[in-house]
Amino acid sequence: MNLLPIDLIVSSALLWIALGLVGLAARKQPAFVRNAVFPVGALAGLLVAASAFSSRGVETAISLLGLPDLPFHLRLDSLSAFFLFILGCAAFGVSIYSAGYFKNDEKHIGPLCLQYHVFLAAMVFVLLADDAFLFMISWEAMALSSYFLVTTDHRIPEIRRAGFLYLLMAHLGALGILLYFGSMGGDYSFDAMRKSHLTDLHATFAFLLALFGFGAKAGMLPLHVWLPEAHPAAPSPVSALMSGVMLKTAIYGLLRAVFDLLHLQLWWWGALILGIGLATALFGAIFSAVQSDMKRLLAYSSVENIGIIFVGIGLAVIFKAYAMNSLAALALVAALYHCLNHAFFKSLLFLCTGSVLHATGERNLGKLGGLIRTMPWVAWSALIGALAIAGLPPLNGFVSEWLLLQAFLFTPGLPHSYLNMLIPVAAAALVLTGAAAGYVMVKFFGIVFLGQAREEKLHDAHGAGKWERAGLSWLAGGCILLGLVPFFVINHLSGASMLLVGSSLAADKGSWLFLSPISPARASYSPLLFLIVTCGATLLSFLMVRRLYHGRVRRTMPWNCGYPIWNARMQDTSEGFGQPIRQIFDPFFKMERKLPSPFDAMPKYSAKTEDRIWHSLYLPFGNMVEYVANLFGKIQQGRILVYLLYNFVTLIALLLFMP
């Protein structure tokens, strides 16, 4: 029997569900669950990635399951294959890592294992769904299982609160998606939606609903509020999956909705996505610079990266609306490439914070430091992740940002004069975001891993175990490899860009060594040569110094300008590192500062930085909902007599007004 990739993927997803059940059943033997169930799950992830990678063309299947008379439709095309590839690769690394990580979480391991694998399987079905029913069911399964994962430590009130916020936002988004499918009409299969022809107005409504729905899941401004709450609350592998993969399912949904299911794109949709994306990216970058909790910092950085992906999508929509398909392909490939990159480096960094959290019990940057000495493996992996996310060549983050900037440089060709004037400003904002990401990553890596230990207990922090190291190495290796062979990745992406914008980046232009998306005279970049020259010069300088001079080293106290006394508290703190950003972007933040007076005998400083959007949008909205609910509450008396009266009044009213 000939197994198609789609069959393999579906079987892997079913295997995941089965593994989850096995884990639940075997919860009394946590060692078995960790050392057997999670690694097998990881292999299933690898199978998903491999099948998705090898799939060509479109495969459809009709599942036996489903509602009566409404079988589920499955479809594997190049877009879903690409996102399944992301899912599989990230799931492999995270599952391998989890095999070591959940050692300390043995009492939760049964439900954790079940939810974790259901979560993975649900994401597979989201990506494979070819009708609105299966899509919504898997979407809900994904949201609920991740909710349970977030609230693993449900005894802590903050975590329950974070979980509730997440659930609320997920459902607001789901409502948007449901209405989107409703407005598309037909028999709710994606095929029918592709064939439907909507008027501009109707299509615009559908688009706005999709943007709202998927944007809430992706964390676009101003619907991002759940990310910085939910990510720190969840166990680190779960944060890694949520940030690395689940946010990407929202991107997938948006791409599917805008490019595949809707038959037309208007230019201002693209401008809207672009604008929101830029605001999101800048907002995320600035806020992550002032965070003191390492997972919150990474969560805001996810917001930033989602913004960058949105910018790529927005540009692609604009180009597509003006039928400049090859440029749309360039912008789209940049966005998709960034999705892939983000899955690798953000999962990697979240896993690194997990190891740090286990080794030290601390999430607060102010209580960490110097961990490169006690946990070198984690530190060097984190360094790769940090450099990649900061968009430095020759790692992977640089390639996608490079492609996106190239796309921006083509905007003078747009036939719309206002857009032409505004887009350079957008490019400037994007570049500013990229530089801010570098700032944030120096802060993150420098405070956590470099310097002196800020607490006594950090001196006996233990390094990561072998499972954890394997997971970290896989993801770190991916960051390097994806940076070095962009040519192959872009080739692989041609199917997805063909499907969505009807054009692909021609692969035959330029050799495999050089990446030159449009033409070599226009722009070219060769990460391999880059790496070779830099490493060559580095090595040569090292050898020359050793050969011509010597390698003698004397170890002693730090010089520190000759000050004899120094201790860990003299180092720059995370708040200190964020201070310049806080000062420059002061209006963005809602700050509460308490400064002592000069006469205080016991001076105490405190500064609290909060999100303005939360205070100006969510709290008033929440208060309004509460107020309305209270009004309704007035008619809920709880006495049967009163309810009978309501019945009576309604009957009378119906009798009076009904003809």
Next chain:
Amino acid sequence: MSAFGLLAQFLQLFLTVLLAPLLLGWVNQCRAWLQNRQGPGIDQPYRKLRKLFQKDAVIAESASPLFRIVPYILFGAMCLAAAIVPSLATDLGFSEAADAIALVGIFALARIFMSLAAMDIGTAFGGMGARREMLVGFLAEPALLMVLFTASLISQSTSLTVIVETLAHRHFGIYPSLAFTGIAFLMVLLAENARIPVDNPASHLELTMIHEAMILEYSARHLALVEWASSIKLFAYVAMGIALFVPWGIAQAADWLGMAFALPILIVKLLVAGFGLAVIETVMAKQRIFRAPEFMGTAFLFGVLGMLVHFLLGA
């Protein structure tokens, strides 16, 4: 990659790496003259490098391996930067490997490694220097990209070769977009190379230093490499300025005769630019560190203005 390209590449690389300290020496000497001092002579940086290379390295007990490899990485990255910025010829072997955006990436790479190394020991100065350096970079890097973007838009390419060839072929005249970006570039050059008014290379006053605060813990060969890398960086920046704003005289395509003429022309331009730097450093005072973001923000806005002007006027 032609034979000429490779040869020109290595020639330029070696000349740049070897001559970079000389430019620094020239700037310092000019400054000394302008300040009515005799000055140490323009070969002083070489003497300093030789002295440092011969010393034993003294490293803090708590230094991690990262601290020790950063000087080499810095030096390697700056070599690549010096290789791809067209100073002698435009047809360079490595120029296809990294374009203008990658060049900015190289500088960012060096900056981030430098800042991380500064934070490694965990002294108050190191962390403070790192934070300030990242702050300067956070605003200077986008400004530099805006400058390069404007040049890329004019020449329809981000390849440095094409940019410089296009700019060199334009007839002489003042282009509004280039005028704006020129100001932005000068400001970025001063900030990124730790010159007055953002930082003072001659000062070791703890509260104001940026670059010097980061390299306080380095000594001997490590310090020598860091210093050498900074001088290459200064050279690369000045060469980039020359290539973007006064490119006339650079050897284009496979032109051996052009190369022979390009070298003296380049030297004259460098002498003038170095003198100009010394004048700026003599007539200006160092700003308070709190004013640095303003300075860099202005540079960024000038860069954006230049690009907007190009979009509006097409020139």
